[in-house]
Amino acid sequence: MALYSEKVMDHFRNPRNVGVIEDANGIGEVGNAKCGDIMKMYLKIEDDIIQDVKFETFGCGSAIASSSMATELIKGKPVADAMKLTNKAVAEALDGLPDYKMHCSVLAEEAIRSALEDYRRRTGESCSGVQKTPEA
Numbered sequence: 573m574a575l576y577s578e579k580v581m582d583h584f585r586n587p588r589n590v591g592v593i594e595d596a597n598g599i600g601e602v603g604n605a606k607c608g609d610i611m612k613m614y615l616k617i618e619d620d621i622i623q624d625v626k627f628e629t630f631g632c633g634s635a636i637a638s639s640s641m642a643t644e645l646i647k648g649k650p651v652a653d654a655m656k657l658t659n660k661a662v663a664e665a666l667d668g669l670p671d672y673k674m675h676c677s678v679l680a681e682e683a684i685r686s687a688l689e690d691y692r693r694r695t696g697e698s699c700s701g702v703q704k705t706p707e708a
């Protein structure tokens with residue numbers, strides 16, 4: 573059996589949503605200290621919907637495929653849905669990843685979460701959805 577599924581190979585060779593969003597209102601960057609891979613996510617959110625998402629990943633093929641699939645899974649979705657995206661869902665959508673490559677999908681989950689938290693910081697909304705009191 574091939575080590576990587578067709579979907580992993582497809583998203584690795586033709587990653588979707590690669591790039592930068594200049595006027596992003598949520599940006600997250602995460603890294604894995606062990607392998608040194610880095611992932612950056614850009615979100616453009618309007619009316620609580622993820623209108624656009626792009627990523628830059630300096631990492632292994634599984635990290636690129638995971639970021640590509642993760643962007644596809646959250647594009648057009650409400651913020652609350654994107655917040656619930658797990659690395660398991662990303663790996664499943666890719667028809668699986670080898671065990672020792674699961675951490676690559678974790679990076680995608682963390683990058684999206686970090687970008688969403690940035691968005692909520694910017695809009696003054698805490699992660700629990702409670703509006704922050706403006707500073708006096």
Ligand code: FES
Nearest residue numbers: 607609632635676
């Ligand atoms: Fe580090 Fe894949 S080997 S993210």
